[in-house]
Amino acid sequence: MQYQPVPLQEGRAKQPTYKIMTAKEAVSRFIKEGCYLGMSVSAAPSALIWEIVRQKDRIKTLDLVITSQIGMSSVLIGSGLVNKIEMAYNWGGIEGEDRVFRRAVEKGIPKNIEIEDYSNFGAAMRWQAGAMGLSFMPTKSQLGSDVVKYNPRIKVIDDPYTGKPVALVLASNPDVGIMHCARADEIGNVQCFGLYGNTDVLARASRHVIVTVEEIVSQAEIRRMPNLNTIPYYYVDAVVHAPFGAHWRESNYYYHHDLAYGLDAYRQFATQEGFEAWIDKYVLGTQDWNEYCKLVGYDRLYRLMLNERRYQQFGEVR
Amino acid sequence: MSEYAKDYSMPELMAATVAREFRDGELAFIGVGMPLIAAMVAKFTHAPNFNIMVEFGAVGPSPRRLPLCVDCAVDNERAYYTGTLREVVGAQQAGFVDVGCISGAEIDKYGNVNSTCIGDYYKPQVRLAGSGGANDIASSATRTIIMMRQDGRNFVEKVHYITSPGYLDGSPGAREKAGLPGGGPQAVVTTMGVYRFDKDTCEMYLEKIHPGIKIDDVKASVKWNLAVSPNLVETEPPTEEQVMIMRTLDPYQVYLGTGRQTLTGDFEAFMKMMEDSYWPMSELMKKKGIL
Numbered sequence: 355m356q357y358q359p360v361p362l363q364e365g366r367a368k369q370p371t372y373k374i375m376t377a378k379e380a381v382s383r384f385i386k387e388g389c390y391l392g393m394s395v396s397a398a399p400s401a402l403i404w405e406i407v408r409q410k411d412r413i414k415t416l417d418l419v420i421t422s423q424i425g426m427s428s429v430l431i432g433s434g435l436v437n438k439i440e441m442a443y444n445w446g447g448i449e450g451e452d453r454v455f456r457r458a459v460e461k462g463i464p465k466n467i468e469i470e471d472y473s474n475f476g477a478a479m480r481w482q483a484g485a486m487g488l489s490f491m492p493t494k495s496q497l498g499s500d501v502v503k504y505n506p507r508i509k510v511i512d513d514p515y516t517g518k519p520v521a522l523v524l525a526s527n528p529d530v531g532i533m534h535c536a537r538a539d540e541i542g543n544v545q546c547f548g549l550y551g552n553t554d555v556l557a558r559a560s561r562h563v564i565v566t567v568e569e570i571v572s573q574a575e576i577r578r579m580p581n582l583n584t585i586p587y588y589y590v591d592a593v594v595h596a597p598f599g600a601h602w603r604e605s606n607y608y609y610h611h612d613l614a615y616g617l618d619a620y621r622q623f624a625t626q627e628g629f630e631a632w633i634d635k636y637v638l639g640t641q642d643w644n645e646y647c648k649l650v651g652y653d654r655l656y657r658l659m660l661n662e663r664r665y666q667q668f669g670e671v672r
Numbered sequence: 673m674s675e676y677a678k679d680y681s682m683p684e685l686m687a688a689t690v691a692r693e694f695r696d697g698e699l700a701f702i703g704v705g706m707p708l709i710a711a712m713v714a715k716f717t718h719a720p721n722f723n724i725m726v727e728f729g730a731v732g733p734s735p736r737r738l739p740l741c742v743d744c745a746v747d748n749e750r751a752y753y754t755g756t757l758r759e760v761v762g763a764q765q766a767g768f769v770d771v772g773c774i775s776g777a778e779i780d781k782y783g784n785v786n787s788t789c790i791g792d793y794y795k796p797q798v799r800l801a802g803s804g805g806a807n808d809i810a811s812s813a814t815r816t817i818i819m820m821r822q823d824g825r826n827f828v829e830k831v832h833y834i835t836s837p838g839y840l841d842g843s844p845g846a847r848e849k850a851g852l853p854g855g856g857p858q859a860v861v862t863t864m865g866v867y868r869f870d871k872d873t874c875e876m877y878l879e880k881i882h883p884g885i886k887i888d889d890v891k892a893s894v895k896w897n898l899a900v901s902p903n904l905v906e907t908e909p910p911t912e913e914q915v916m917i918m919r920t921l922d923p924y925q926v927y928l929g930t931g932r933q934t935l936t937g938d939f940e941a942f943m944k945m946m947e948d949s950y951w952p953m954s955e956l957m958k959k960k961g962i963l
Contacts, residue, residue, distance in 0.1 A: 395728065396728045396729070396743035422727075422728075422742075422743075422804050422805075424741065424743075441802055442803050442805075443802045443803060443804030444801065444802060445800070445801030445802070447704055447740075447741045447742075448704065448740050448926065448927075448932075449932070450932060452801075455799065456798070456799050459796060460796060460797070460798070460799055471788060471802055471803065472803070473803040473804075473805065473806075473808045473811075474727060474757065474761065474803065474804050474805040474807075475758070475761040475762075475765065475805070475807075475808040476808075478757050478758055478761070479758075493765070494765050494852065494853050495765065495807055495808045495811045495812065496807055496811070497811060497837070497850045497851040497852050498811075498834075498837045498840050498846075498847065498850030498851070499810075499811075499834045499835060499836065499837045500788070500793070500833045500834040500835065501788075501803060501807055501835065504793050504833075510851075518851050519850060519851030521851075547748075548729075548745070548747075548748035548751075548754045549728050549729030549730045549743065549747060549748055549755060549756075550729060550754075550755065550756060551728035551729055551743055551756065551757045552756065552758070554756065555756075555758075604740075604741075604743075604744055604745040605745070606745045606748050606754075607745070607748070609745070610740070610744065610745040610746060610946070611740045611741065611744055611745065613935060613942050614936070614937055614939040614941070614942040615937075615939070617932055617935055617936040617937065618936050618937035620936075621936050621937070654939060657943060661943060661946050661947060662745055664947075664950065665736060665737060665746075665950070666748060666749050666750075671963070
């Protein structure tokens with residue numbers, strides 16, 4: 355009898371190695387043509403989205419998956435990168451109507467875009483399923499509505515235990531998940547401060563994960579409060595240091611939403627020409643995030659930070 | 673009790689009316705926009721123990737500046753909990769949310785709301801935002817308040833797309849049969865009046881009419897034969913205190929008027945708004961005994 359050992363298999367865990375790199379490196383390494391890309395909303399990974407637009411000639415097309423997104427996904431849509439968007443909400447929130455999204459859906463400008471609608475919870479449960487290695491999750495949201503009627507990837511069945519209807523959403527496992535968080539160490543242990551929506555499950559569901567952070571800290575600092583570790587290192591491929599990396603959106607306890615800028619961007623997004631002029635100036639006209647911040651003005655960014663600090667600091671009640 | 677305000681706008685009347693739907697001690701799921709202002713008004717006037725949950729993962733914030741979104745840094749301010757969307761929406765699905773508040777573009781007589789598209793879904797004349805959390809609130813909140821503009825075209829026989837379920841086709845037990853755990857719409861607050869739903873027919877009827885609005889204009893702006901309560905009354909105006917809170921938080925009327933145009937590109941005005949509410953709101957919280 356000749357014994358043969360069971361062959362070794364590779365797991366999915368990423369190694370605890372040095373992962374700090376630039377946005378340019380991270381995007382070129384992980385985001386390929388036709389990538390199925392997931393992105394967080396709280397906080398929005400603006401620095402990475404700008405870099406994706408800078409590399410759009412190589413990336414060509416993306417399929418996006420979001421829960422809700424305000425403005426940032428439309429930067430990709432208006433740039434002609436997006437073939438399909440799986441979403442619960444893509445609009446301007448306080449900034450109002452998203453003309454970029456409307457142009458793409460209603461008129462096919464700059465190109466046609468396919469939409470798959472969910473509710474926020476439905477969309478979040480897709481990442482939850484993906485994060486746990488399941489192919490679907492049940493939810494009571496979306497039942498009875500047209501969300502189910504027009505989306506073949508939500509199946510309504512009778513719950514085998516209660517006999518009552520339940521909506522099953524298909525798991526979503528993005529090729530790459532991108533997100534902006536508060537702090538990380540060099541091997542990719544990531545802390546989020548304050549609310550973080552679905553950032554944790556997006557990281558767990560994605561095959562590759564790129565995180566931008568406000569601050570890089572030591573592993574010792576992570577070990578000091580391990581329950582603040584929102585995304586342990588084994589999910590993470592790349593850590594990018596991008597202070598103010600969610601501008602014009604907010605990063606909790608660091609700076610708040612730059613509403614005056616967001617409204618002004620939306621004013622320019624009202625036409626495709628206006629959108630392209632904005633992209634040319636702020637995205638393609640800058641080499642990297644630091645240049646973008648200089649263009650916006652660090653004095654402005656620090657004032658947003660000072661206002662946030664006046665009202666709140668992580669770990670204190672002010 | 674504060675005096676009634678003599679000078680107030682229609683959005684301020686709507687926000688005050690919604691605020692009065694919130695009871696002290698309740699836990700509410702609040703979306704961005706006017707509902708958020710209404711919730712702040714409730715908390716700082718008649719309901720200091722009323723707490724809100726904000727969709728992207730904050731519970732019980734007590735902010736002294738204007739919350740700008742449902743995933744906003746301001747939503748963390750003095751919160752009891754911050755974390756994930758599934759904590760908040762999961763708790764709602766399990767029945768922990770007393771009241772939710774949504775908005776939309778179109779509504780029918782059974783309280784089904786559309787915020788997805790006008791026209792054919794695949795070839796829309798107008799594409800709108802999508803559900804966001806509205807469907808989740810309408811599905812699972814113990815009761816739902818709907819807040820919307822009434823423009824003569826959007827109270828329709830049949831909405832183009834049911835984003836957020838009301839009483840569906842109005843048949844008895846329709847929501848339960850569909851598997852929806854929440855109680856469904858309780859009230860609709862519009863620019864013309866306040867509507868509720870009959871417990872037997874599930875059909876919307878006019879309960880209150882706003883000061884200065886004529887009943888014929890209300891009927892003309894509804895596409896079905898609108899039922900009117902025999903006890904129709906005029907909507908209570910906002911109090912001076914309610915109006916003061918709204919104007920302190922939102923001095924440029926970002927949510928309640930034309931503030932978006934004012935603040936477009938005006939960083940100084942925006943920063944002034946975010947700075948100036950600090951003392952008045954801090955003093956108000958001290959007075960009301962709210963942390």
